[in-house]
Amino acid sequence: MMQRHFDEDLSELRHHLVTMGSLVESMIGRAVRLLTQHTSTEAEGLLRDEQEANRLHMQIDDTCLRLLALRQPAAADLRLIASALKMNGDLERIGDQAINLLQRARTL
Numbered sequence: 001m002m003q004r005h006f007d008e009d010l011s012e013l014r015h016h017l018v019t020m021g022s023l024v025e026s027m028i029g030r031a032v033r034l035l036t037q038h039t040s041t042e043a044e045g046l047l048r049d050e051q052e053a054n055r056l057h058m059q060i061d062d063t064c065l066r067l068l069a070l071r072q073p074a075a076a077d078l079r080l081i082a083s084a085l086k087m088n089g090d091l092e093r094i095g096d097q098a099i100n101l102l103q104r105a106r107t108l
Helices: 002-036 040-071 075-107
Strands: none
Touching (some): 002 040, 040 075
C-alpha cells in the first residue's frame, strides 16, 4: 500500500516536471516572437505562463521535499528526486529569462 502511494507520488512528480518543461519551452518561444512582433496578447500570455511556472516550481519543490522527508527514498528513487530538484530550479530560471526577453522586447 505504501509503495503504491510512493509510486503514484513519483509519477505525479514526473508529470509536473514534463508540464513545467513544456511550459518553459513555450515561454521561450513566445519571448523570441515578442522580440520581432510585439503584441499585447502575446505579452499577457507570457506573463500568465510565468505565474503558472512559478506555481509549478513551488509544487514540484514541495513534492520533492515531502518525498524526501516522509518516504526516505533510496537508490534510483533518490536520484530521481535529487535530479527533479535540480531540473526544477533550472527550468524556473529559464522561465525567468523569458520574462527578461519580454522586458527587452518592450524597450526595443
